Amino acid sequence: MNSKLNIVVRVDLDHSKAQVIAKGHITIHSVNALYVVAKRAKSLKGGLDLELDVSSALVDQEALDMLRTASETRHLPAKIDPAQVPCTISVLAGRRHPRPSAGRLAA
Template sequence: MNSKLNIVVRIDLDHSKAQVIAKGHITIHSINALYVVAKRANSLRGGLDLELDISSAWVDPEALDMLHAASESGQLPAMIDPDQAPCTISVLADRRHPRTAPSRLAA
Protein backbone atom coordinates (compact mmCIF):
# COMPACT_ATOMS: atom_id res chain seq x y z
CA MET A 1 0.00 0.00 0.00
CA ASN A 2 1.30 3.41 -0.94
CA SER A 3 1.53 5.67 2.11
CA LYS A 4 1.24 8.81 -0.02
CA LEU A 5 -2.24 10.31 0.08
CA ASN A 6 -3.91 10.84 -3.29
CA ILE A 7 -7.13 12.86 -3.33
CA VAL A 8 -9.49 13.45 -6.26
CA VAL A 9 -12.57 15.66 -6.09
CA ARG A 10 -15.65 15.32 -8.29
CA ILE A 11 -18.23 18.07 -8.09
CA ASP A 12 -21.75 18.21 -9.53
CA LEU A 13 -23.08 21.69 -8.74
CA ASP A 14 -26.32 21.05 -10.63
CA HIS A 15 -27.24 18.34 -8.12
CA SER A 16 -25.37 19.90 -5.15
CA LYS A 17 -23.08 16.90 -4.71
CA ALA A 18 -19.35 16.51 -4.24
CA GLN A 19 -17.30 13.37 -3.94
CA VAL A 20 -13.84 13.38 -2.37
CA ILE A 21 -12.01 10.18 -3.24
CA ALA A 22 -8.93 9.32 -1.18
CA LYS A 23 -6.37 6.60 -1.80
CA GLY A 24 -3.23 5.82 0.15
CA HIS A 25 -2.79 5.80 3.91
CA ILE A 26 -5.03 7.98 6.08
CA THR A 27 -3.62 8.54 9.55
CA ILE A 28 -4.51 10.94 12.35
CA HIS A 29 -1.81 13.20 10.89
CA SER A 30 -2.68 13.01 7.18
CA ILE A 31 -6.42 13.32 7.83
CA ASN A 32 -6.02 17.10 8.00
CA ALA A 33 -5.21 17.18 4.29
CA LEU A 34 -8.47 15.34 3.63
CA TYR A 35 -10.37 17.78 5.85
CA VAL A 36 -8.88 20.80 4.03
CA VAL A 37 -9.99 19.42 0.66
CA ALA A 38 -13.45 18.68 2.09
CA LYS A 39 -13.67 22.25 3.42
CA ARG A 40 -12.79 23.71 0.02
CA ALA A 41 -15.38 21.54 -1.70
CA ASN A 42 -18.00 22.44 0.92
CA SER A 43 -17.33 26.16 0.46
CA LEU A 44 -18.33 26.06 -3.22
CA ARG A 45 -22.03 26.03 -2.44
CA GLY A 46 -24.17 25.93 0.68
CA GLY A 47 -26.12 22.72 1.19
CA LEU A 48 -23.67 20.60 -0.77
CA ASP A 49 -23.86 16.85 -0.04
CA LEU A 50 -20.27 15.76 0.47
CA GLU A 51 -19.24 12.12 0.18
CA LEU A 52 -15.82 11.03 1.43
CA ASP A 53 -14.94 7.85 -0.45
CA ILE A 54 -12.16 6.15 1.46
CA SER A 55 -13.01 2.63 0.30
CA SER A 56 -9.69 2.30 -1.56
CA ALA A 57 -7.57 3.79 1.23
CA TRP A 58 -5.77 2.22 4.16
CA VAL A 59 -7.41 4.01 7.11
CA ASP A 60 -6.12 3.84 10.67
CA PRO A 61 -8.96 3.10 13.14
CA GLU A 62 -8.45 6.42 14.97
CA ALA A 63 -8.70 8.35 11.70
CA LEU A 64 -11.86 6.46 10.76
CA ASP A 65 -13.38 7.38 14.12
CA MET A 66 -12.53 11.03 13.45
CA LEU A 67 -14.23 10.90 10.04
CA HIS A 68 -17.36 9.32 11.52
CA ALA A 69 -17.44 11.97 14.26
CA ALA A 70 -17.35 14.74 11.63
CA SER A 71 -20.13 12.98 9.74
CA GLU A 72 -22.30 12.70 12.85
CA SER A 73 -21.71 16.31 13.94
CA GLY A 74 -22.22 17.77 10.47
CA GLN A 75 -19.13 19.93 10.88
CA LEU A 76 -15.44 19.72 10.15
CA PRO A 77 -13.01 20.10 13.08
CA ALA A 78 -12.76 23.68 14.39
CA MET A 79 -9.03 23.90 13.65
CA ILE A 80 -9.81 23.26 9.96
CA ASP A 81 -13.02 25.31 9.78
CA PRO A 82 -13.08 27.97 12.52
CA ASP A 83 -16.42 29.30 11.20
CA GLN A 84 -17.97 25.83 11.67
CA ALA A 85 -19.99 25.99 8.46
CA PRO A 86 -22.61 23.25 8.16
CA CYS A 87 -21.19 20.29 6.25
CA THR A 88 -23.26 17.28 5.22
CA ILE A 89 -20.64 14.50 5.17
CA SER A 90 -21.16 10.85 4.40
CA VAL A 91 -18.25 8.44 4.71
CA LEU A 92 -18.00 5.58 2.25
CA ALA A 93 -15.57 3.13 3.84
CA ASP A 94 -14.50 -0.35 2.87
CA ARG A 95 -16.43 -3.07 4.67
CA ARG A 96 -13.45 -5.44 4.78
CA HIS A 97 -11.19 -5.71 7.80
CA PRO A 98 -7.73 -4.16 7.38
CA ARG A 99 -5.06 -6.51 6.20
CA THR A 100 -2.46 -7.62 8.65
CA ALA A 101 1.13 -8.36 7.80
CA PRO A 102 1.59 -11.97 6.77
CA SER A 103 3.10 -14.09 9.48
CA ARG A 104 6.29 -15.93 8.69
CA LEU A 105 6.59 -19.54 9.67
CA ALA A 106 9.85 -20.63 11.22
CA ALA A 107 11.36 -23.66 9.57
Protein backbone atom coordinates in the same frame (compact mmCIF):
# COMPACT_ATOMS: atom_id res chain seq x y z
CA MET B 1 -0.29 0.06 -1.33
CA ASN B 2 1.33 3.44 -1.57
CA SER B 3 1.38 5.34 1.72
CA LYS B 4 1.25 8.66 -0.12
CA LEU B 5 -2.19 10.24 0.07
CA ASN B 6 -3.88 10.82 -3.29
CA ILE B 7 -7.12 12.86 -3.26
CA VAL B 8 -9.50 13.46 -6.15
CA VAL B 9 -12.57 15.68 -5.97
CA ARG B 10 -15.66 15.26 -8.13
CA VAL B 11 -18.25 18.02 -7.95
CA ASP B 12 -21.79 17.95 -9.33
CA LEU B 13 -23.08 21.50 -8.89
CA ASP B 14 -26.44 20.70 -10.51
CA HIS B 15 -27.20 18.13 -7.79
CA SER B 16 -25.26 19.92 -5.00
CA LYS B 17 -22.92 16.99 -4.37
CA ALA B 18 -19.17 16.76 -3.94
CA GLN B 19 -17.26 13.50 -3.70
CA VAL B 20 -13.79 13.52 -2.15
CA ILE B 21 -12.02 10.27 -3.03
CA ALA B 22 -8.88 9.34 -1.10
CA LYS B 23 -6.36 6.59 -1.80
CA GLY B 24 -3.22 5.72 0.11
CA HIS B 25 -2.77 5.55 3.86
CA ILE B 26 -4.93 7.80 6.04
CA THR B 27 -3.56 8.42 9.52
CA ILE B 28 -4.61 10.78 12.30
CA HIS B 29 -2.14 13.24 10.78
CA SER B 30 -3.01 12.92 7.10
CA VAL B 31 -6.77 13.02 7.77
CA ASN B 32 -6.36 16.78 8.20
CA ALA B 33 -5.36 17.08 4.53
CA LEU B 34 -8.59 15.29 3.65
CA TYR B 35 -10.55 17.74 5.80
CA VAL B 36 -8.89 20.73 4.11
CA VAL B 37 -9.79 19.43 0.65
CA ALA B 38 -13.35 18.71 1.83
CA LYS B 39 -13.66 22.28 3.16
CA ARG B 40 -12.47 23.71 -0.17
CA ALA B 41 -14.94 21.52 -2.08
CA LYS B 42 -17.72 22.58 0.29
CA SER B 43 -16.93 26.25 -0.31
CA LEU B 44 -17.68 25.96 -4.05
CA LYS B 45 -21.42 26.17 -3.43
CA GLY B 46 -23.52 26.53 -0.31
CA GLY B 47 -25.40 23.42 0.75
CA LEU B 48 -23.18 20.87 -1.00
CA ASP B 49 -23.51 17.33 0.33
CA LEU B 50 -20.03 15.93 0.92
CA GLU B 51 -19.15 12.30 0.40
CA LEU B 52 -15.75 11.24 1.73
CA ASP B 53 -14.87 8.03 -0.09
CA VAL B 54 -12.02 6.28 1.69
CA SER B 55 -13.04 2.79 0.57
CA SER B 56 -9.88 2.42 -1.55
CA ALA B 57 -7.58 3.71 1.19
CA LEU B 58 -5.90 2.05 4.12
CA VAL B 59 -7.41 3.91 7.09
CA ASP B 60 -6.13 3.84 10.67
CA GLN B 61 -8.97 3.22 13.13
CA GLU B 62 -8.38 6.54 14.90
CA ALA B 63 -8.64 8.42 11.59
CA LEU B 64 -11.82 6.56 10.68
CA ASP B 65 -13.27 7.48 14.08
CA MET B 66 -12.45 11.14 13.37
CA LEU B 67 -14.19 10.96 9.98
CA ARG B 68 -17.26 9.34 11.49
CA THR B 69 -17.41 11.99 14.22
CA ALA B 70 -17.41 14.71 11.56
CA SER B 71 -20.26 12.89 9.83
CA GLU B 72 -22.27 12.52 13.04
CA THR B 73 -21.76 16.12 14.21
CA ARG B 74 -22.25 17.53 10.68
CA HIS B 75 -19.17 19.71 11.12
CA LEU B 76 -15.55 19.61 10.06
CA PRO B 77 -13.12 19.94 12.98
CA ALA B 78 -12.93 23.47 14.45
CA LYS B 79 -9.23 23.83 13.56
CA ILE B 80 -10.15 23.25 9.90
CA ASP B 81 -13.43 25.19 9.88
CA PRO B 82 -13.43 27.75 12.73
CA ALA B 83 -16.84 29.07 11.61
CA GLN B 84 -18.28 25.56 12.14
CA VAL B 85 -20.59 25.81 9.14
CA PRO B 86 -22.95 22.81 9.22
CA CYS B 87 -22.57 20.35 6.36
CA THR B 88 -23.83 16.94 5.38
CA ILE B 89 -20.90 14.51 5.38
CA SER B 90 -21.16 10.84 4.49
CA VAL B 91 -18.20 8.50 4.84
CA LEU B 92 -17.71 5.49 2.58
CA ALA B 93 -15.17 3.26 4.28
CA GLY B 94 -13.59 -0.02 3.37
CA ARG B 95 -10.31 -1.38 4.66
CA ARG B 96 -8.63 -0.01 7.73
CA HIS B 97 -5.17 -0.36 9.20
CA PRO B 98 -5.21 -2.53 12.31
CA ARG B 99 -3.67 -1.16 15.47
CA PRO B 100 -0.36 -2.83 16.34
CA SER B 101 -0.79 -5.40 19.07
CA ALA B 102 1.25 -5.21 22.26
CA GLY B 103 3.08 -8.39 21.27
CA ARG B 104 4.40 -6.86 18.05
CA LEU B 105 5.67 -3.75 19.85
CA ALA B 106 7.78 -5.57 22.41
CA ALA B 107 10.61 -6.95 20.33
